[in-house]
Amino acid sequence: MSEKTKFHLDESVDPDIAVALIKYGIDVTTAKTENLLGQSDEVQFAFCCQQQRVLITQDSDFLIIASQDFQHPGIVYYQPGTRSIGEIIRGVILIYEALSPDEMYGSVEYI
Template structure:
């Protein structure tokens, strides 16, 4: 499973996931900081990646029946630590396939 980390995801989470062998594409590293959420969903879909986000706006967009996406993993920044986020994403990536995540939202 490929992960597209939106601009709100801390660098420490991205690096922690990469150290665990998870492919992570960072919106910031791609120069996409400040782009609208719909842009990020489109870019993640183009590369067939699951979006990792702290942004509740993605939940609204992803739950819209008209929006097709490769999945969203939502980690609320006030209720989950960096380590819990890394372990949660790692668990999801080890259990669910990219196909399982299509048009699906997972909450950490």
């Protein structure tokens, strides 16, 4: 069986998204579960790199960080207020099912 992508939700992402993804069987951490609430974007990004987790965020600052550092496990980005929780969940599940960690590495997927 091939390796599956793991995810991390920063604190800007609705926690109900994590609940749904976990129920689907996806390995997900959150800023809250990892005691990262209130930490800087750089700390969140470093956690994702260390743990090899794709970051799910609506914070465009991470797009700037990713453009300066291509050595990261990947980012899933959605613009605030443009997607329902269900659309975000379906988008992440699609990425989970379609892309391996190697395929996500250094990339940004927009949903």
